[in-house]
Amino acid sequence: MTTIMKGAEVAARMREALERDLAALRRRNIEPKLAIVRVGSRPDDLAYERGALKRFEGLGIAAQVFEFPETVDQESFAAAFAGIDASPDVHGILLFRPLPKHLDEEAIKKAIDPLKDVDGMSPLSAAKVFSGAEDGFAPCTPSAVMEMLDHYDLDPAGKNVVVVGRSMVVGRPLAMLMLMRNATVTICHTKTRNMEEICKRADIVVAAAGKARMLSPAFVSEKSAVVDVGINVEDGKLCGDVDYDVVAPQVSMISPVPGGVGAVTTSVLAKHVLKAADLLNRRRTNFA
């Protein structure tokens, strides 16, 4: 029997810990708050924003959307962003990317207070994830993969883990999180030869290639645990990077799309905001 790794179950379990941490923060008179910064109104961003707002409302954590027109100029946007970043009420910032081409995304990424960088977009956050530092924020999606493994008692230590995809939002940071947890990690990508064979040998395969249903039964064995990070739209329907219907019966564990990793990312975002609120408050106390 294949175990289906359900995002909703992971989120439900995380909820208990989040409520406990939130209560602990409130006892210290800290009211955590997320700022969502959006330029323009891409449908993907709006969908994610709705999901995040719903999750935060359900948890009782404040979240405020800061919306800018797509035509905002660099100077105004940078100044507004700096204001949000400096606000003592804001403990975490989620910035939708990519920004419109006329804006300097790298400058904004560098400007964010590392302690408020709850989606791990700054170079300093990347360096912390790369070096395995405990106090850095990885982007939410790779962190959600780790939450999923933990919930289903799949300890990556000593296991052979293959990450398919090498993006800075999923593949690379995920490889580093796996390494921190003592997995033996292989990173595959479009230039990889014999990828089927490499994936088939792995204990855990994470598909983050951004290519609909590329992972076929030839990539797995009956011992495989498969985590699907892909979010693709085919004929108006959401599908992952795994050819789920034919792969699921062949493996020991698998996460579906939708209903898998994607259902965990906003819980991770909340977790990061609570952690940021804690760290920011300790920093302030130390300075006082």
Place this chain on the structure above:
Amino acid sequence: MTTIMKGAEVAARMREALERDLAALRRRNIEPKLAIVRVGSRPDDLAYERGALKRFEGLGIAAQVFEFPETVDQESFAAAFAGIDASPDVHGILLFRPLPKHLDEEAIKKAIDPLKDVDGMSPLSAAKVFSGAEDGFAPCTPSAVMEMLDHYDLDPAGKNVVVVGRSMVVGRPLAMLMLMRNATVTICHTKTRNMEEICKRADIVVAAAGKARMLSPAFVSEKSAVVDVGINVEDGKLCGDVDYDVVAPQVSMISPVPGGVGAVTTSVLAKHVLKAADLLNRRRTNFA
């Protein structure tokens, strides 16, 4: 017949390009200079320093040693370091690490001008290597491995590369340099199971474990190219992480220790200083 990858041959070939680049900088009235910053006088540091000074003298590139007593306090050292970093005559800084425990190494690493960070020690340099940016400096040793592969026409693209070791000075940055060059990369470490099997399957194995002669014939096949980054001392003799005498006859290519990667690192340091001098001068010109 096993091809022996000789560091001296790589360094000799690099010398031609370095002399050409140096001449081009001088035509722009730029006289590149390395600052070597040393606290105390560990024998390892002194040996590397002698090698670097000799290499730079041979190339006609300036190098100046800034020596501090082991007892220097944080405030004085940070101020002196800032002065060296700010000096317009200095284009690159090599800082011997680890610093004595009473000094704040992280603060110094963060303070360095990223363009002068020729040994890739700062978080910003790490982030650039992690993300695959072309303008960041990786530490000299992993860069030397890439120079060696290039010299021996071993293109990592599409190849299976195993890096044994996950340090921030060799293993992790090397994995990212390999990824930039389109290798399929696996990172192994002390918690890896079936390491022999994983290494045996690889086209290229880089040993950076810091464990004398751990890589035995069981880790290789006749098609393997083996690069040995280890520098260990046994009975007063230098030896690598590869059990060279028994492994060399079994593989297609191998680098010895001494006389392998270690003989290339100071040439890489020189290459980075010339690149830094070029980038710094362009930055100044842009600001003028």
